[in-house]
Amino acid sequence: MVGMRDVAKEAGVSLSTVSLVVNKTGYVSDDMRARVEAAMKELNYVPNELARNLYKNRTNLVGVIVPTIRHPFFATLTAHLQRELAAQGLRTMLCSTADAENGEVEYVDMLRRHMMDGIIVCSHTTHPNDYWTSIHRPIVAFDRVLGGGIASIGSDHEQGGRLMAHMLVNTGAHHVVMIGGPRDQFFDLAARNGDSPDDFDLHKTTFPTVRYYLALEQELKAAGVRYEYVEAGNVEDFQGYKNAVNAVLNSMPVDGVDAVVSSDIGAALCVREAMRRHISIPRDLQIIAYDGTYLTDLAGMKMTAVAQNFDKIAQVAVGNIVRAIAKEGDAKADTTSATGRKPYEPDVLIPVTLKLGDTTR
Template sequence: MKADRARLSAYFQAGEEMAGIQDVARLAGVGTGTVSRVINGSGYVSSKTRDRVERAVAELSYTPNELARNLLQNRSRIIALIVPDLSYPFFAELACAVEQRLMVQGYKTMICNAVRQSTNEEEYLSMLDRNIVDGVLTATHSLKHEQYFRSHKPIVSFDMFYHEGEIPIVTVDHERGGRLAAEELLQAGCRRLLQFRDAEEAGRFSFMERHRAFEESVRSAGAECRNVYLEWNEFREDYYAGIAEKALSEHPDVDGIFGTDGIVLHCMRAALMRRRRIPEELRLVAYDGTKALNTAYPSVTALVQPIEKLAEAGVKLLLRRIEGKKLRRDKIVLGLRLRRGMTTGHSGRRSG
């Protein structure tokens, strides 16, 4: 055995060939099945035998064939994350958070950028049926819900109700977010408010609740709520810049604005170019609270979505589905918070 150890070690240290599981077994003086149990942490192996195998693995710098192991387990260890547009800050931060959590769990992330094309989304979804990926986390909404439901494979949705009881959803309390935004602007003295909102589309999207709650809260207070409808699945910067310019031109008397981060930043720019003072003449509240707001001045009041917690909850739900475990609940609603900034007349106090 000592001779085998010396010969094998010298051979592989010379870099002539990668060590295989048979070489580890020969060096440790055990069968390949025992090596496999040690590497995979499955089945009983005595501590003495485990030590011999681990020393042989280290000495030969053996790396398990991950692809072969995954094929045997009928797993790819890859998760697809479908987002509408990765250039949009919210989806970029969500993708980063999801990837980090999957990595800790031993999974790789395939980022699927739909970019306004339902055909892209359909192709990514088909990878699940072809076993290219083990599961899908989706934050997009180009396809009809039937196409998701048809796959009968592990899927978890961010914000979109595809099929209750079949496709779990992770979301935030958008209704409360809409109310908090309205209350913040009303308390700041706004009476003519403008909301940038998503156009009504077929399907059930939890984020639509914030638009309804905002408008109801404003009108219940006797103030005016005007709606500017955005094109569906449109996240381009030039589009946001154009619609912000148009809105401020057509509504020069508004004193309060509510929209997502990108829209609010472009509205601030358009307002300042018109020499409108913020917050004295115009107050703004953003929705999402991404890092994109960090460089803005004045500092922006925002409803902050808990992106890290969204990613954590989504990954946990999906992995439980992949492992065939029963879900304790198929809908998770997380809280959000109001981060006060200068755009509503505050210096940066936090609420919520």
């Protein structure tokens, strides 16, 4: 096997010069670099990636933690993150917490032991904030707020809630049902502290996504439109969403429900079930999806949806993790999050858009 010593002998340079060229560190003259590269090509020398990473104290491996890749939102997000990481020369190590017991803890342990360079957290966590801040390694959170010093990004869910409300109010909706996960999960900090979430204090949650429900409710209330929240299962519980959709459609004749808002999965299930029941969409029932994944085109009719910007999310998340990795080891590096944000609000809010389909008037 050809090694760096062979390259040095072929090029007529020192071993340290070859090492500088291979590892792209330090100064090497153009002439020396050309001689080393020519020797590498002549000998078909392939650098030992593991040795290079050990030399740099890097693995070029970033963990991505999601609840489950079975969900279209997290499948789409993961694909965008992986592509963006690859563009930065980084590999992705995926952890699906619903599908791998203790996956989150194992990934954090790998990060602590420098077996990966950083983690992008996109899943709910039951760990207190000081657990994450005590790790002192590169971490970026998406749609979660993990504590001071940990960068957090998220979609502008308040904007999303307002967009949906304006659409429904302007099209004459009278009774809107929101179908989502267990309501108390949005106020996880309240639950941990034994507080009541009834006042909807956003200081009591690590879930920025609650803002789209609250913004929607506030806008509907101001417009005098009746609304209610129906709980489905956790994010990976598709049967829970199916049960919730059936319950809502069963109540239509009695309660006068004429609009449903849910994630792409809940909205798609609602479209299919309404069509099966011969409910006219959008004349008798309007449906708005939230996320804007490929599922909005596969439900049987094109759904109106609030679309999150997956390209931008991935760019910002990966940009943050790359900068955090680069700064690690710099004692003077700034590890604080952006200033001026509200408590439990992401550092960076990425705009969403309303994409019209055939499920609204």
